[in-house]
Amino acid sequence: MKGVIFNAVEEAVTDLYSADTWDDLLDKAELSGDYTSLGTYDDEELFKLVGAAHELTGIEANELVRILGEHAFPHLAKRLPDLCEGAANTHEFLRRVNDIIHPEVLKLHPDAAPPEFSFEDLPDGALRVTYRSARKLGVLAEGLIHGAAAQYGETVAIDVVSGAGEAVTVFDVAIVASAEKAA
DSSP states (O other): HHHHHHHHOOOHHHHHHHHOOOHHHHHHHHHOOOOTOOBBHHHHHHHHHHHHHHHHHHHOHHHHHHHHHHHHHHHHHHHHHTSTTTTTHHHHHHHIIIIIHHHHHHOOTTTTTOEEEEEEEEEEEEEEEEEEEETTOOHHHHHHHHHHHHTTTTTEEEEEEEESSEEEEEEEEEEEEEEEOOO
């Protein structure tokens, strides 16, 4: 996993709790925390951090990953300024991930293994998103989708249709409120 993800998780933990909490997580997980944005780290390190956070907070691991994804998105958007450009809303952003964002990630990090997404428009206006990754981090993707929606001033309802915790997870993402609709 790329270090930029760990950097965003650190910033999210620091924002939500404190720098001391991040240090406590590293200590409990027995990790150094020396993550550089360009570095590549074992996926297991993220799982160790989540396990340590579960022990310290009592929050269920998947919920922690979801929360971290949501709160890490603004940090990723800040580090990668082109991330949200060219999309008017959450659905448009999601459709760009495979074709624009992940190729750019691979230019910077040829050894990266980003997840793959496919999309289907549903009759009710929702977007069916299929996540594929050997990492089985659909809950992180779910959190990142919530974070992306917040970036666009929207609220989304995400229904996990199938595959929670599997290499393939299917979500239905409906925009339920937006700053534009509220105005």
